[in-house]
Structures are given as structure tokens and as C-alpha cells.
Amino acid sequence: xxxxxxxxxxxxxxxxxxxxxxxxxxxxxxxxxxxxxxxxxxxxxxxxxxxxxxxxxxxxxxxxxxxxxxxxxxxxxxxxxxxxxxxxxxxxxxxxxxxxxxxxxxxxxxxxxxxxxxxxxxxxxxxxxxxxxxxxxxxxxxxxxxxxxxxxxxxxxxxxxxxxxxxxxxxxxx
Amino acid sequence: xxxxxxxxxxxxxxxxxxxxxxxxxxxxxxxxxxxxxxxxxxxxxxxxxxxxxxxxxxxxxxxxxxxxxxxxxxxxxxxxxxxxxxxxxxxxxxxxxxxxxxxxxxxxxxxxxxxxxxxxxxxxxxxxxxxxxxxxxxxxxxxxxxxxxxxxxxxxxxxxxxxxxxxxxxxxxx
Numbered sequence: 001x002x003x004x005x006x007x008x009x010x011x012x013x014x015x016x017x018x019x020x021x022x023x024x025x026x027x028x029x030x031x032x033x034x035x036x037x038x039x040x041x042x043x044x045x046x047x048x049x050x051x052x053x054x055x056x057x058x059x060x061x062x063x064x065x066x067x068x069x070x071x072x073x074x075x076x077x078x079x080x081x082x083x084x085x086x087x088x089x090x091x092x093x094x095x096x097x098x099x100x101x102x103x104x105x106x107x108x109x110x111x112x113x114x115x116x117x118x119x120x121x122x123x124x125x126x127x128x129x130x131x132x133x134x135x136x137x138x139x140x141x142x143x144x145x146x147x148x149x150x151x152x153x154x155x156x157x158x159x160x161x162x163x164x165x166x167x168x169x170x171x172x173x174x
Numbered sequence: 175x176x177x178x179x180x181x182x183x184x185x186x187x188x189x190x191x192x193x194x195x196x197x198x199x200x201x202x203x204x205x206x207x208x209x210x211x212x213x214x215x216x217x218x219x220x221x222x223x224x225x226x227x228x229x230x231x232x233x234x235x236x237x238x239x240x241x242x243x244x245x246x247x248x249x250x251x252x253x254x255x256x257x258x259x260x261x262x263x264x265x266x267x268x269x270x271x272x273x274x275x276x277x278x279x280x281x282x283x284x285x286x287x288x289x290x291x292x293x294x295x296x297x298x299x300x301x302x303x304x305x306x307x308x309x310x311x312x313x314x315x316x317x318x319x320x321x322x323x324x325x326x327x328x329x330x331x332x333x334x335x336x337x338x339x340x341x342x343x344x345x346x347x348x
Contacts (some may be wrong), residue, residue: 001269009278028277034267084275084283088290091298091332093208094325095175096266101258103202103321104183106314109258116262124265140280142346146339147277150332151268157331158265158324165320172316 005083007043008072011053012080013139015071018044024137028144031130032151044070052076102165110169117166124159128152179257181217182246185227186254187313189245192218198311202318205304206325218244226250276339284343291340298333302326 003025010021010028021044022037029035047053053070061067072080098120105113131152135144177199184195184202195218196211203209221227227244235241246254272294279287305326309318 001271001274003274005271006274006278009274029269029274032268034264034269081283084279085286086290088272088294088297090208091294091301091329092270094206094328095203095208096324097175097179098262099321099324100175100177100180100183100203102324103317104180105258105317109255112259116260120262120265123262127265142342143277143279146342147273149339150270150273150276150335153331153335154268154328155265157327161324161327165323168316168320 003039003043004046005080007040008047008052008076008080008083011047011070012072012077015069017058017067017069021070027135027137028147030133030144030148030151032127032148032155047076050075050079052079098162102169105169110172114166114169117162117169121159121162121166124155124162128155128159177213177217178220179254181214182221182226182250182254182257185221185244186246186251189243191232191241191243195244201309201311202321204307204318204322204325206301206322206329221250224249224253226253272336276343279343284346288340288343291336291343295333295336295340298329298336302329302333 006025006029007021010016010024016024018041022040025040026035026037044053044055048055048070051073053072053076055068055070058067058069098116101109101113101116131148133148135141138144180199180203181195184190184198190198192215196214199214200209200211218227218229222229222244225247227246227250229242229244232241232243272290275283275287275290305322307322309315312318
């Protein structure tokens with residue numbers, strides 16, 4: 001999932017240091033996203049090369065680790081609006097390694113798979129305990145609430161599927 | 175999503191040519207997966223380098239496009255069982271570009287976003303018309319039925335979310 005536009009949106013909301021932007025993005029997308037923080041810096045570089053943000057070194061850093069603050073340019077503002085107005089893309093693929101195992105398992109693996117599915121159900125329910133969450137640093141909480149609603153709905157769907165699938169496999173195994 | 179083990183499982187079920195394996199994998203995972211057919215060949219190469227499958231050229235090919243048939247080795251059989259018995263990994267991240275747009279949209283983009291969400295709902299419902307599907311070339315249909323149940327449940331969840339989110343944004347916009 002490319003993060004370029006999300007990072008741009010953060011910088012447009014308020015300029016910030018790289019690390020600060022990582023933290024703000026983590027807060028925005030929440031624990032269901034599994035954000036890889038190291039993906040934010042290449043996105044900033046790409047935005048800067050494209051003229052959508054500018055960077056300036058601030059006092060307080062070191063030569064090896066300068067404090068660099070990123071701000072949006074007018075071109076960045078325009079690119080942000082263009083992104084938000086782009087027609088929706090195709091639905092995301094529905095994929096997981098566990099689905100593959102389920103699709104390829106033979107009789108002798110059903111027991112093991114039924115246990116995996118129960119563990120998976122528990123993991124989904126554990127992730128759900130993070131929701132609903134409070135976001136402190138968000139100019140408009142309603143968008144985050146809609147994103148969270150999607151995460152919660154999919155996690156519940158996944159947990160319910162895993163429970164049913166486990167029961168089905170255990171039944172067929174008997 | 176690495177396809178190595180799924181491709182191995184196909185070869186264990188029945189040896190086959192690369193293109194045949196692509197078709198069998200497409201049938202197995204279904205349209206919700208959005209399989210990239212060109213990901214199958216690197217998976218075959220990786221399996222062969224690891225000694226999990228062997229390849230042999232057959233008559234009927236050309237020098238530029240030989241007919242190569244892949245078969246599983248005993249090590250491949252063992253690796254397949256190990257995969258199917260591996261404990262479940264963490265739940266997949268719940269991510270989409272549309273979720274990011276929803277999380278970052280400001281008041282002036284709500285109208286556009288409400289329309290995108292309705293288009294997205296329609297796209298999810300279109301994908302759902304492919305289900306339930308018939309699989310011809312599957313040794314055990316119950317695994318595929320479980321995979322399809324996951325795809326259908328998530329697509330319905332996504333469609334329902336998109337409809338609700340669109341209504342929420344349209345209401346806030348008024």
C-alpha cells in the first residue's frame with residue numbers, strides 16, 4: 001500500500017519532523033494497519049523529489065542525524081486534492097496465507113488446521129480489544145472513526161469465519 | 175503474499191506445466207484473490223532451487239519456449255506438510271487506499287468521497303456476482319468452499335461498510 005499521499009496529507013495538516021510524522025501516521029491508521037515505520041522516509045524523499053514537500057534542517061540535530069522539518073508546497077496541496085478526488089480503485093484482493101492452507105489442506109492436515117483457525121480467531125479478537133480507540137492528534141476524528149469501523153468490521157468478519165471454518169474442518173475430520 | 179507453498183501444493187497434487195499450474199492456481203484461489211500469473215514462475219524457480227520440485231523438458235516445446243513439466247520431490251512433500259502444520263501467523267493488515275482517503279479527507283472533499291464510496295460498494299457487489307463458483311479441477315472442494323466463504327464474507331463486509339460510510343459523509347456534508 002503506497003503511503004505517499006497519506007504522508008503528504010499529514011504534512012499539509014501540519015509541518016513536522018520525519019519521526020513526528022511516523023508517530024502521527026501510526027496514530028491515524030491504527031494497529032490494524034501494521035504500519036511499517038521505515039516506509040515513511042522513502043515516501044518523504046519521493047514527495048520532495050516531486051516538489052510536493054520541501055525540507056529544511058533545524059537546530060538541535062547532529063551531523064549524522066539532522067533535524068529536518070518537512071512542509072507542503074502549493075503543488076503538494078494540489079496533489080492532495082487530486083488524490084482525494086480520484087475515482088475509487090478496484091477492491092483490494094482478499095488474501096492470506098491461512099486461506100491458501102485451507103484451500104490446499106488434505107484430510108491428514110485437517111486437525112492441525114482446525115487448531116490454527118482457532119488460534120487465528122483468538123488473534124483477531126485480541127486485535128479488536130484495541131478498538132474503539134482515542135486519537136489525540138487528529139484535526140477531524142470522523143474520518144478516523146470511519147477507517148476504524150472498516151478495521152473492526154473486517155476483523156469481526158475474519159474471527160467469525162475462522163471459528164466457522166474450524167468447526168467445519170473438525171466436523172469433517174470426525 | 176508468497177505463493178511458493180500454494181504452487182508446491184498444486185505440483186504435489188499433480189505434476190504439470192508452468193502455464194497449467196497458473197490456470198489451476200487461478201481456479202483454486204478465485205477472482206477475489208487478483209492472482210498475478212507472472213508470480214507463479216519465480217515461485218517454481220525458487221522451489222526448484224530448494225530441491226522441492228524437479229523440472230524436465232518434454233517434447234512439443236520450442237527452443238524459446240520449451241515445455242517444462244514440474245514434479246514434486248520427497249523433500250517437497252515434507253515441506254508441504256510442514257507448511258500446512260505451521261502455527262497461524264498474525265492477522266493480515268486491514269489496508270486500502272480508500273481507507274486512507276477517508277481518514278485524511280477534509281470537509282471540502284466529503285462529497286467526492288461519498289461518491290467514491292458508493293462506486294466502491296458497487297464494485298464489491300459486482301465481484302460478489304462471481305460467487306458461489308464451480309471448481310472443476312479440485313481434488314477436495316471443501317477447502318475451496320471455505321476460502322470462498324472468507325472472500326464472500328469480507329466483500330459483503332466491505333460493501334456494507336462503504337454504503338454506511340458514504341451515508342455518514344453525505345449527512346455530515348449537509
